[in-house]
Amino acid sequence: MKFSSKVQRCGLSPIRKFHPYAEAAKAAGKKVYHLNIGQPDIATPAVCFQAVRDFAQPVLEYAPSPGIPSLIQAVQGYYDRLGTHLEEGDILITTGGSEALQIVLNCILDEGDEVIVPEPFYPNYSTFVYAAGGEIRPLPTTPEEGYFYADRKRIEMLINEKTRAILVTNPGNPTGVVLTPEQSRMIAEVARDHGLFLIGDEVYREFVYGGEELASIATFEDMPENIVVVDSVSKRFSACGARIGALISRNRALMNHALKFCQARLSVATLDQVAAAALYTVPSDYFNATREEYKRRRDTVVSKLAEIPGVVCKCPEGAFYLMAKLPVEDTDDFQMFLLTEFDDNGETVMYAPGEPFYATPGRGRDEIRIAYVTKEEDLARAIELLGKGIAAYNAKKKS
């Protein structure tokens, strides 16, 4: 039986290969601290569950393909509070941000078309781009520069006749990099000047720890044809399991094409849309509290990392991830060591090895991604274990 060339280019989740070793370590009584998982531990606001409990219709019917009106209105209200108005037709509710991205890529990519993506990037972007027949053109960065990529020349160097879009995650997963409003504007202007889409994956929008707020590219009302926003309730309201996202653009031709895919898959889960609409009524002090909590966690991780000799990590400004360069050659091999050979008082640690976050072959092998979505004391101990592990691993390598 023959499989498609596109699925053969895609990979299984790289973290899976460590799963049996983690299970074996746990079965042997070892405690494993997880820095590899992006599932926050923050409680989902109770209105979410209450809305679902209050659902009183006798038939769990299809929702309208573009989304239920109350959720679309809730998203409109949210953007109004960000200072920019969206029409109803500028919003399509999707099954998570993931589906929004799949849909827009299928709307714009033919075989061989290119999307510029700052590297390192969220590995699932590869699967979505490949499934749509496209190619990722990575925009290189370095750990030493704190994964900075907002440079007009570096971006324009990568544009050719096959380029269709620039895709940025802001705040960044896995890097935590946050664009200044000026940097966002510059990238949007590059897109506009070259007739490209700028797709902004802004699902971590609320998680910015500097003073300045993130400027959503949705506020660039003077570039309606170019701007596309991928949004989600997953991180914003710690409701990852709701799978409610949105595709947002003022480009009506794009939205008309996107609606074809929305109609083909009929609708997004009805109860989850009702729950998501309720989540948008959460007062803004909810965001302040979670933001402060994540900021403390980030500070803990960054300060503990700074104590480990040879680690390169500039303090990231947003999301709840960071990339760090370790003083080891191969973080895959080091992860295996941590699970199978190392422990400190019966404890060890898991992270996400860096290579899958890169499209450029060979890049990222000495880097890791850390998600700081667990309690501060656990994070502190996890980074301590990382430091002790590095020392033990390098001592073993030398011996």
Next chain:
Amino acid sequence: MKFSSKVQRCGLSPIRKFHPYAEAAKAAGKKVYHLNIGQPDIATPAVCFQAVRDFAQPVLEYAPSPGIPSLIQAVQGYYDRLGTHLEEGDILITTGGSEALQIVLNCILDEGDEVIVPEPFYPNYSTFVYAAGGEIRPLPTTPEEGYFYADRKRIEMLINEKTRAILVTNPGNPTGVVLTPEQSRMIAEVARDHGLFLIGDEVYREFVYGGEELASIATFEDMPENIVVVDSVSKRFSACGARIGALISRNRALMNHALKFCQARLSVATLDQVAAAALYTVPSDYFNATREEYKRRRDTVVSKLAEIPGVVCKCPEGAFYLMAKLPVEDTDDFQMFLLTEFDDNGETVMYAPGEPFYATPGRGRDEIRIAYVTKEEDLARAIELLGKGIAAYNAKKKS
């Protein structure tokens, strides 16, 4: 801005063009009977809502990418009751049957690869096949033969070096055609003998009105490499809005590829999976009651249609749709007449015009699809209106 050639091949839902006219008719006080909508009016079993109310976790977390264990086990139990055992790895929970179909098509189709589909077929198949880069090779049928397609020679005539799969909806949407176990087996053998996948969309499996039960192709355990089943709770439990489906195959290479797409989109909505697992505990007399209800509705529609001169409709054996050939040239034009010019005591009727169910240009223009998902007395009146409408339309045409 440039859009992909694949999205440009896809169309918006054809029924949308009548929406403003239906709204105008309603605004003018006309009552419109809907034979065009596939949303059943059967109450969703209460366990569905109860399971969601009982959900007591504080964080609405991502579910595992292949599905939550309790739902996978529920699906296993359901197939055990059908007489065939599935391993856990043979099942991937998906966002509706729609996602299952999208995933399998993306796993097997490259640019220009072909899928054989009996025509008329569910129009969204086109969007899914085109989005995956493929082509539909229609297997023609006629209203006069009751849309019969289970003929080995007719199927084999369509197979060439680009053919990758045969896709059948059984029971059929839009035709209501049900394959006998022998016919299903024959088609599966054609697939096996030619190295093709047989994709069985069996989401209407419980809705069979003859004596004999449908043989799910999942029971053909001797062809593990070829058989793929698309399944869903939508129609089975009148839970369309849950968006819970499943991709089922014993072809482990296929399932391993499919898992890549499942991992990339992270998970299926958690609460809906919990609800779906509960739905599988519904006792089998639930199916008997709904089956009897739909059978009565089918009989009403078919007998009333038989009273209209010139209508061709063989009594379909399953699902809750039928196709009928009308004594008019263009059912699109006739639909417009029904909405804008016709009424009987202030009432009129909508159906789904037949052309979008065909890939072959020009086919289906004198056909319609009827969904019998509303109350018997409403169906009877709707078909009466159809007959009166045909008489009025043809009288107007002659004048």
